Amino acid sequence: MQKKEAKNKKVILPFFKYLAILMVIITIITLGLFKFIDVLPGEYYLVLCVLLVLITITLVTMTLTKKGVKKRIFGTMFSLVYIVILVMGIVYELNTLGFLKKLGFVNYKTENYNVIVLKNKNIKELDKLDNTIIGSLDFKTEGLKKAKNKIDKNLNMDYKTYDDITKLKDEFIKGNVDSMLVEESILAILSEENEEFAQSYQVVYDFAIDVETEDVLKEVDITKDSFNIYISGIDTYGSVSSVSRSDVNMVVSVNPKKNKIEIISIPRDYYVLLGGINEKDKLTHAGIYGVDVSVKTLEELLDIKINYYVKVNFSSLTKIVDALDGVNVYSEYDFVSRDGYSYKKGLNYVNGEEALSFVRERKAFTLGDRVRGENQIRMIEALINKALSPKIIIKYNSLLKALESSFVTNMKMDNLTDFIKKQIKDNKSWDIDSYSLDGTDGYQYTYSYKGAKSYVMIPDQETIINAKNKIKEVMNN
Numbered sequence: 202m203q204k205k206e207a208k209n210k211k212v213i214l215p216f217f218k219y220l221a222i223l224m225v226i227i228t229i230i231t232l233g234l235f236k237f238i239d240v241l242p243g244e245y246y247l248v249l250c251v252l253l254v255l256i257t258i259t260l261v262t263m264t265l266t267k268k269g270v271k272k273r274i275f276g277t278m279f280s281l282v283y284i285v286i287l288v289m290g291i292v293y294e295l296n297t298l299g300f301l302k303k304l305g306f307v308n309y310k311t312e313n314y315n316v317i318v319l320k321n322k323n324i325k326e327l328d329k330l331d332n333t334i335i336g337s338l339d340f341k342t343e344g345l346k347k348a349k350n351k352i353d354k355n356l357n358m359d360y361k362t363y364d365d366i367t368k369l370k371d372e373f374i375k376g377n378v379d380s381m382l383v384e385e386s387i388l389a390i391l392s393e394e395n396e397e398f399a400q401s402y403q404v405v406y407d408f409a410i411d412v413e414t415e416d417v418l419k420e421v422d423i424t425k426d427s428f429n430i431y432i433s434g435i436d437t438y439g440s441v442s443s444v445s446r447s448d449v450n451m452v453v454s455v456n457p458k459k460n461k462i463e464i465i466s467i468p469r470d471y472y473v474l475l476g477g478i479n480e481k482d483k484l485t486h487a488g489i490y491g492v493d494v495s496v497k498t499l500e501e502l503l504d505i506k507i508n509y510y511v512k513v514n515f516s517s518l519t520k521i522v523d524a525l526d527g528v529n530v531y532s533e534y535d536f537v538s539r540d541g542y543s544y545k546k547g548l549n550y551v552n553g554e555e556a557l558s559f560v561r562e563r564k565a566f567t568l569g570d571r572v573r574g575e576n577q578i579r580m581i582e583a584l585i586n587k588a589l590s591p592k593i594i595i596k597y598n599s600l601l602k603a604l605e606s607s608f609v610t611n612m613k614m615d616n617l618t619d620f621i622k623k624q625i626k627d628n629k630s631w632d633i634d635s636y637s638l639d640g641t642d643g644y645q646y647t648y649s650y651k652g653a654k655s656y657v658m659i660p661d662q663e664t665i666i667n668a669k670n671k672i673k674e675v676m677n678n
Contacts, residue, residue, distance in 0.1 A: 221261040227287045228257045234294040242626040300601045301614045309411040311442040312344040313385040316406040327406040334359045336378030347410045367652020386445045386489045417496045418611045419508045424623040427456045427676040428508040435514045447488030454675040463675040464635040466574040472657040480648035509612045517607035519553030524603035530583040536565040578635045639664045
């Protein structure tokens with residue numbers, strides 16, 4: 202009997218030692234990751250260190266005690282639970298670290314090019330266009346030059362260039378060029394303005410080109426200084442780095458001292474002077490030329506400095522809402538979207554696809570884009586409310602995964618972690634207000650489509666002045 206007990210003792214004792222060592226190692230890793238991520242204020246981190254060290258010492262003592270079998274059993278049980286909790290914490294920390302490390306300026310934009318032919322030519326493959334004439338805009342931009350070089354590696358083609366996309370389109374329809382090289386977002390404008398053209402062509406070759414872009418970062422200490430963020434929602438799925446029309450345009454002014462936020466929504470069809478290009482166009486078209494052009498355009502319109510930007514697309518919203526298991530969004534009207542989803546006046550529980558349809562809809566309303574802008578603000582408020590809910594901890598990992606590839610920003614990791622630390626330390630609620638610019642319906646020639654007048658919204662100067670004053674009121678410390 203004594204031999205059997207001794208044998209059991211030899212088997213059990215090493216297990217307790219390994220368990221104690223494992224606890225110590227995991228505690229050190231947990232605290233090390235918290236220090237590296239740096240999202241906790243110093244005093245909070247110190248409290249966490251003391252707490253975890255005390256728990257670890259207590260459990261190690263209970264696990265390795267030679268007095269009292271019950272004490273050792275309880276120590277072992279609590280130690281296993283403690284280890285599981287710490288491992289879950291480490292997973293959360295690693296996911297957070299991976300997410301934060303991806304923040305920062307992406308020094309390129311992606312331009313997506315198409316080679317199109319008329320459907321009646323029955324050409325299905327690019328090599329059938331060898332030794333033919335291809336039409337294009339003048340090769341003045343880096344993207345178009347790179348696109349030409351890519352095509353030249355595959356085919357021998359004669360190029361005919363134009364300074365106006367509508368002239369190029371007309372020559373293509375007449376058959377004066379055999380094919381047409383055009384960036385996808387420009388092609389979308391042509392198709393939107395001319396339904397007959399949209400049905401006349403087919404794509405035989407498509408490819409992406411990365412083009413260097415200018416960073417418009419104006420960095421400040423966001424824990425002390427007021428700052429402006431431009432939110433751009435582009436009308437595409439897939440890669441957020443792609444250039445495209447910007448359907449959502451908002452300036453978010455944040456005052457970290459007053460804990461006040463002002464959200465200014467600008468209609469997509471606002472007729473504005475494009476920053477750096479000095480030509481009149483719809484605001485949505487600024488996104489075609491890069492987020493930096495959109496930023497400069499809004500800086501000039503509102504007479505402000507935009508410090509940071511966040512760029513998202515259709516895929517972003519659906520993934521984020523689904524990761525949150527849906528959100529409750531308020532609608533001012535009963536309506537049915539063009540996608541067939543029904544919304545009632547009041548709160549609506551929506552999934553990702555329903556949320557996207559909600560913020561895109563404008564034709565269901567008499568006031569069109571004005572209501573859409575208001576609905577986009579309400580969706581942001583719904584996302585904030587769900588994200589601030591205590592239940593978010595359950596969805597934390599899935600939310601980070603959804604966010605990871607869903608947006609680009611020039612805000613750095615240090616900016617965000619400093620802001621999080623301040624919020625944790627102050628634990629204050631935020632006063633959020635919103636305002637939408639307005640205007641009158643009109644038709645004007647635009648820089649991106651010069652061949653005919655397009656629908657635009659002529660800015661109401663009074664609403665612009667109001668927006669400027671609201672921003673100044675928030676920004677003033």
